[in-house]
Amino acid sequence: MIPLSCYQVLGGILFVCGVLGFLIKRNIITIFMSIELMLNGVNLSFVAFAAQWHSLSGQVFVFFVMVVAAAEAAVGLAIIIAVYRTRETLNVDQVNLLKL
Amino acid sequence: MFHLILFLFFGAICVAGAVNLLVQSHPINSALSLVVVMASLAAEYLLLGAEFVAAVQVIVYAGAIMVLFLITIMLLNAGKEERTKGSRVAILIGVPGVLIGGVLVTGTLLTSPNAQAVPIGALKGDSASIARLLFHDFLLPFEVTSVLILIAIMGAVVLASRPEAVARGPRKDGR
Amino acid sequence: MSITTFIIISIIKSVAVVFVLLTAVAYSVWLERKVSAHIQNRWGPTKVGPFGLLQPLADGVKFIFKEDLTQPHVYKPLYIAAPIIAVVFAITSISVIPFGNWVDIGPFGKIGPWGTYLQITDLNVGLLVVLGITSMGVYGVALAGWSSNSKYALLGGLRASAQMISYEVSLGLSLVGVIIMAGSLSLRDIVDAQGGVFWGFIPRWNIFHGQTLAFFIYLISAYAETNRTPFDLPEAESELVAGYHTEYSAMKFAMFFMAEYANMVTVACLATLLFLGGWHGPIFGPPILQALMPVFWFCLKVFFFMFLYVWVRWTLPRFRYDQLMAFGWKVLLPLAIANIVYTALVVALRAS
Numbered sequence: 001m002i003p004l005s006c007y008q009v010l011g012g013i014l015f016v017c018g019v020l021g022f023l024i025k026r027n028i029i030t031i032f033m034s035i036e037l038m039l040n041g042v043n044l045s046f047v048a049f050a051a052q053w054h055s056l057s058g059q060v061f062v063f064f065v066m067v068v069a070a071a072e073a074a075v076g077l078a079i080i081i082a083v084y085r086t087r088e089t090l091n092v093d094q095v096n097l098l099k100l
Numbered sequence: 101m102f103h104l105i106l107f108l109f110f111g112a113i114c115v116a117g118a119v120n121l122l123v124q125s126h127p128i129n130s131a132l133s134l135v136v137v138m139a140s141l142a143a144e145y146l147l148l149g150a151e152f153v154a155a156v157q158v159i160v161y162a163g164a165i166m167v168l169f170l171i172t173i174m175l176l177n178a179g180k181e182e183r184t185k186g187s188r189v190a191i192l193i194g195v196p197g198v199l200i201g202g203v204l205v206t207g208t209l210l211t212s213p214n215a216q217a218v219p220i221g222a223l224k225g226d227s228a229s230i231a232r233l234l235f236h237d238f239l240l241p242f243e244v245t246s247v248l249i250l251i252a253i254m255g256a257v258v259l260a261s262r263p264e265a266v267a268r269g270p271r272k273d274g275r
Numbered sequence: 276m277s278i279t280t281f282i283i284i285s286i287i288k289s290v291a292v293v294f295v296l297l298t299a300v301a302y303s304v305w306l307e308r309k310v311s312a313h314i315q316n317r318w319g320p321t322k323v324g325p326f327g328l329l330q331p332l333a334d335g336v337k338f339i340f341k342e343d344l345t346q347p348h349v350y351k352p353l354y355i356a357a358p359i360i361a362v363v364f365a366i367t368s369i370s371v372i373p374f375g376n377w378v379d380i381g382p383f384g385k386i387g388p389w390g391t392y393l394q395i396t397d398l399n400v401g402l403l404v405v406l407g408i409t410s411m412g413v414y415g416v417a418l419a420g421w422s423s424n425s426k427y428a429l430l431g432g433l434r435a436s437a438q439m440i441s442y443e444v445s446l447g448l449s450l451v452g453v454i455i456m457a458g459s460l461s462l463r464d465i466v467d468a469q470g471g472v473f474w475g476f477i478p479r480w481n482i483f484h485g486q487t488l489a490f491f492i493y494l495i496s497a498y499a500e501t502n503r504t505p506f507d508l509p510e511a512e513s514e515l516v517a518g519y520h521t522e523y524s525a526m527k528f529a530m531f532f533m534a535e536y537a538n539m540v541t542v543a544c545l546a547t548l549l550f551l552g553g554w555h556g557p558i559f560g561p562p563i564l565q566a567l568m569p570v571f572w573f574c575l576k577v578f579f580f581m582f583l584y585v586w587v588r589w590t591l592p593r594f595r596y597d598q599l600m601a602f603g604w605k606v607l608l609p610l611a612i613a614n615i616v617y618t619a620l621v622v623a624l625r626a627s
Contacts, residue, residue: 001217002104007148008209010111014137016202017118023194026187029127029173033134036165037118040141043157047150051222059150059225060233066160067245071252073165077172078259084176085262093184128353128421135414155403159447163410167417167440174421174433226399227460 007048014041028080028090032073039069103220106147113140125180131169138162149221152230284391289370292395296369300536301331303581310585341525346423349522353422358523358530361415365537368408371401372544373463375554375569393570394463401462402454405545406447409500413439415534416502416509416519423522432519434596435509439500441603446496448611452489452618453481453549466553480552485621489614490550492607497542499603501535504588508596543580551576 014037021034043062050058080090087095117137121130138161145154181187234242305320305327312319320327345354375393398404413436420432454460457468471479482490499506509519523531547553554569594602 001219002107003217004222005209005212006107006111007144009206010114010144012202012205012209013115014118014141016198016205017115017122019201020195020198021122023198024122024187024190025181026184027127027178027181029169029176029178030121030130030181033121033127033130033169036161036169037121037134037137040138040161044141044144047145047148047153050150050225051148051218052216054223056223056225056229056233057237059153059223060230060238062150062153063156063234064238064241064245066156067249070160070165071248073168074252074256075259077168078256080172081176081260090176090178091182091184093186132353132418139411151398151400152403155400155407158407159403159410163407163413164440164443167410167413167436170414170417170421171433171436174417174429 004048004052007051008045011041011044011048014038014044017041026091026093028083028092028095029077031092032076032080036069036073039065103147106220107144110140110143110147113137114144127173127178127181128170131166131173134169135162135166138166147220148218149223150225152225152227285395288391288395292369292374293366296366296537296540297533299540300533301335303536303539304334304532305331306581307585307588310582311589314586314589335529338525338529343525343527346522348424350422350424353418354522355527357415357419357422358527358534360418361412361534362530362537364408364412364415365534365541368405368541369537369544370395371398371404371462372541372548373397373466373553374573375566378566392463397461397463400460402450402460402465402549405462405541406443406450409446409538409541410440410443412534412538415531419523419531420519423519425522428519428521431509431521435502435519438502438506438509438596438599438603441600442496442499442506442607445492445603445607445611446500448608448615449489449492449496450549451611451615452486455615455618455622456481456484456486462548466548466555469552470555478552478555480550480555482550485618486550486614488610489618490546492611492614493546493550496603496607497546498584498587499599501538501542503535503539503584505591505594506599508593508599539581539584540577543577543584546580547573547576 018034018036018038018041021037022031025031025034043065046058046062046065050056083095084090089095114137117133117140120133121137124130124133138157142154142157142162145151145157308330309319309327320330323329323333345351371394373392373394377390377392379390416439417432417436420428420430420435423429423432453465457465459465459468469478469480469484473479473484477483498504502509554573556568556572556575558565558568560568
């Protein structure tokens with residue numbers, strides 16, 4: 001028997017790591033993976049809160065988050081491929097002009 | 101006691117994977133650490149009783165989305181990261197700022213009055229009950245997400261295709 | 276049954292099942308060599324032991340003594356981890372496969388309620404666990420191709436992983452019809468729902484009872500999933516040298532080999548459980564035989580599927596890669612969805 005806030009704190013730690021990765025990394029793909037890490041932390045919070053309030057809707061909402069994450073990953077990776085084709089680099093500091 | 105040991109074991113793997121994602125310079129190592137995070141998160145879901153969500157997390161997130169990331173990294177041959185001026189500024193300001201925010205969030209969560217102690221498998225999320233919720237109460241969001249996925253597929257195919265291959269007509273010299 | 280008894284029985288079951296699985300993997304290599312030889316009008320291994328039955332032993336010794344080359348240009352951590360990942364995930368999925376019914380242990384079942392299901396563990400979401408482990412097996416292939424730092428290996432690995440994740444979709448969808456008919460994701464419940472007969476003499480196996488199309492979709496998707504001919508372009512010798520395991524030698528190559536055959540065994544086990552009624556079959560004889568007959572029928576059906584794997588491999592030509600992907604996405608996926616719709620309609624109409 002452990003308090004539910006342990007799970008919520010773990011979700012918070014994952015979210016914080018995701019935000020950190022989003023801010024300090026310079027590779028587009030790694031920034032994208034930090035977004036996925038943030039979404040995973042949020043998923044854990046959803047499931048923990050579902051256990052706290054005894055409502056399965058929390059677990060159902062995790063599905064929607066996963067679906068949106070999958071769609072976003074597909075489109076985002078396609079954008080990254082298109083950016084790589086024109087700019088030949090994956091460093092966000094060098095993708096700073098609207099027109100080449 | 102057993103619950104605490106299991107939670108701490110998988111929680112430590114989660115946090116180690118997340119920190120490894122930040123620390124590694126090659127994106128493929130970051131991607132593999134993220135896979136480890138997702139797999140240990142699936143174990144945490146099992147500890148909370150969400151068995152269906154745990155299985156779907158492994159199948160969808162760790163088994164499909166991360167494979168997509170890995171394939172993209174391999175195709176684009178992403179190399180190690182470079183340290184630029186912008187990244188140094190971001191580390192200097194970002195790390196303390198985000199850590200302060202994290203401490204605030206943790207403090208709020210730990211002192212909230214609602215969190216009670218739960219056993220292993222607190223809320224049993226078996227497939228039948230989740231399906232009942234998904235197809236009765238959440239039917240409209242479910243159908244909307246299917247349309248969303250269709251749009252994402254079409255968008256990804258269009259974005260990743262080569263524009264000149266579509267627009268090129270037959271060449272004049274017959275080749 | 277106390278907790279220590281449960282743990283001891285579980286450990287014994289796990290060790291026995293893994294031992295039998297590894298032996299089955301080794302002897303499926305022997306089966307492939309013998310059957311392919313007879314298809315090609317030659318003998319196959321005959322020298323080592325009667326009918327060449329000790330050939331896998333000789334092969335194992337050869338692999339252990341072969342020189343384990345590690346090229347200098349590979350990325351060491353992933354190079355060593357990739358075959359380990361492939362083998363671990365290939366062997367893990369046997370843990371939810373049921374082989375038979377409840378057996379009573381303890382002398383003649385009279386000393387206490389000591390008994391066990393012939394299955395390492397029965398999970399509520401057992402079928403999803405098998406699908407999840409199959410999805411994780413893609414990493415072994417992708418990482419092998421990447422870490423070898425060679426163009427043939429990288430191309431082979433990317434092709435193989437793209438093929439595997441494409442056919443996972445139709446694989447999973449073809450199983451939804453079976454789940455609808457059984458009403459549960461637990462493998463034991465699915466097999467229990469296939470007991471009995473209908474129309475007097477036809478057994479109520481899913482292949483006869485409405486899931487014939489799903490059976491064929493599952494089989495084709497599984498052949499593509501395990502990278503076997505006619506879908507083995509990523510590892511074909513004449514196309515891409517040896518695909519993703521070009522740069523591997525000796526024990527690491529043997530681990531990839533074992534992973535492929537263990538995946539084949541898993542697919543064969545799943546096909547018998549979900550479509551051919553698992554361990555159901557005529558039971559007769561004294562009680563000790565009655566406890567073992569289900570296992571015998573299960574093994575017979577699994578053997579039939581392994582034989583079918585080898586038979587198809589040496590009969591059909593190979594698909595080209597674009598034909599393969601077009602077939603998976605444009606033919607199998609709509610068929611699988613149509614099967615789900617049809618099954619759901621029939622079950623709902625029958626229930627009302």
